Amino acid sequence: MEIKYFTYTTLFSFSLLAIVGCSRGSDAISADHLQAATVKPVPLIMSNNFTPEGDKTLLFIGQDSDTISDYINSVPEDNIEAVTLYTGLKNADPHKTLKGLFKNVNYGAGNNNFPLTLAESPDAALAIGLAFDNCNQDNHEGNIANGSYDQTIKYMIEHLKSLAPRKVFLRIGYEFDGPWNCYSPQNYIASFKKIAKAIKDQGASNITTVWQSAAWLDSWGNPLYDIRKDTHLDNWYPGDGVVDWVGMSVFFRTLSQWNYVPPITPEKSQKKILDFAKAHNKPVMIAESAPMGIRIGELTAGYIQINQPIAKTPDQIWQTWYQPYFDFIDTNKDVIRAVAYINTHWESQSMWQCQPDIPAGQPGCSQANWGDSRIQANEEIKARWLKQINNSERWIQTSQY
Numbered sequence: 324m325e326i327k328y329f330t331y332t333t334l335f336s337f338s339l340l341a342i343v344g345c346s347r348g349s350d351a352i353s354a355d356h357l358q359a360a361t362v363k364p365v366p367l368i369m370s371n372n373f374t375p376e377g378d379k380t381l382l383f384i385g386q387d388s389d390t391i392s393d394y395i396n397s398v399p400e401d402n403i404e405a406v407t408l409y410t411g412l413k414n415a416d417p418h419k420t421l422k423g424l425f426k427n428v429n430y431g432a433g434n435n436n437f438p439l440t441l442a443e444s445p446d447a448a449l450a451i452g453l454a455f456d457n458c459n460q461d462n463h464e465g466n467i468a469n470g471s472y473d474q475t476i477k478y479m480i481e482h483l484k485s486l487a488p489r490k491v492f493l494r495i496g497y498e499f500d501g502p503w504n505c506y507s508p509q510n511y512i513a514s515f516k517k518i519a520k521a522i523k524d525q526g527a528s529n530i531t532t533v534w535q536s537a538a539w540l541d542s543w544g545n546p547l548y549d550i551r552k553d554t555h556l557d558n559w560y561p562g563d564g565v566v567d568w569v570g571m572s573v574f575f576r577t578l579s580q581w582n583y584v585p586p587i588t589p590e591k592s593q594k595k596i597l598d599f600a601k602a603h604n605k606p607v608m609i610a611e612s613a614p615m616g617i618r619i620g621e622l623t624a625g626y627i628q629i630n631q632p633i634a635k636t637p638d639q640i641w642q643t644w645y646q647p648y649f650d651f652i653d654t655n656k657d658v659i660r661a662v663a664y665i666n667t668h669w670e671s672q673s674m675w676q677c678q679p680d681i682p683a684g685q686p687g688c689s690q691a692n693w694g695d696s697r698i699q700a701n702e703e704i705k706a707r708w709l710k711q712i713n714n715s716e717r718w719i720q721t722s723q724y
Contacts, residue, residue: 387433468513501537519565535570669693
């Protein structure tokens with residue numbers, strides 16, 4: 324599965340690219356002009372591009388076919404409104420990339436089988452994490468931008484268009500500002516625009532675009548990925564004309580899962596993205612979320628940077644992660660209109676295994692301490708989860724809206 328890679332050992336070899344700031348004009352505004360100025364009302368969040376009605380939220384379950392099948396079988400009390408899978412755009416020949424889209428692929432993170440998952444949930448909306456990351460690879464974003472991958476883009480969109488009336492949320496170059504993806508603003512923006520233009524040109528009205536920030540708290544010394552900067556999101560933004568949804572990852576709401584204090588808090592990082600979406604009149608999708616470092620089956624919680632589990636009760640786990648998570652969604656229900664939850668047994672998949680007391684990025688814990696986020700692994704957690712997401716006043720109960 325071509326999904327995120329927390330390969331810490333390669334992060335500090337990235338090239339540092341300059342961020343160009345905007346300068347203020349020197350012309351002063353007269354008092355008369357200030358008095359005559361009127362405040363333009365902020366428009367309501369848009370109701371098109373598959374935004375659910377009212378202030379309801381659409382729930383996606385992901386992120387691999389095994390996980391989704393297990394959820395369907397283990398949590399029959401929940402109707403599957405939407406699912407999340409991943410693929411990559413990394414070759415000029417469409418038959419040499421787009422892994423998982425037409426037949427099964429497994430990179431150590433579970434089976435990624437679009438045909439199987441879509442057959443199991445024929446009415447579900449589909450979110451796709453479309454990767455073209457560059458770390459230790461060809462310059463895929465550059466190849467997209469210069470037209471080398473045009474044939475593959477056309478082939479992909481033709482297929483996704485054929486899935487209509489199924490709704491497709493295309494997360495183009497998801498987590499664009501995650502240091503682990505090695506994107507650059509110029510090529511990323513050009514790539515996003517090219518794919519969005521192809522969607523429009525091919526009349527694929529069942530596809531909506533998602534621009535997803537990692538909302539990561541530490542750029543590891545690379546200013547290009549530093550979300551604290553005032554111009555950070557502007558530097559990466561492809562524009563209102565091609566972005567339908569603003570997305571972000573939410574793996575924590577507090578620093579309880581961190582073993583050090585990063586440069587910015589989760590609350591501030593995520594608020595910046597919400598404020599940006601509101602300013603641009605875009606709905607928000609929490610495109611990836613899971614309680615990192617928590618093992619629901621074992622009832623433990625620990626840090627994301629090292630596996631040192633501490634025993635917790637179901638209520639402690641709920642209060643540590645789930646309650647703040649749902650509070651965040653409810654408090655911002657005017658703008659957060661879709662949520663993707665990764666309901667998987669991470670450490671059962673070879674990519675995500677993390678042995679005790681081994682720091683992330685080292686042999687035995689190559690990525691991070693992800694744990695076990697299956698809500699069905701504990702009956703109390705499952706019951707509280709169902710009480711939340713089966714509330715038809717808050718959560719949409721069908722993809723046919």
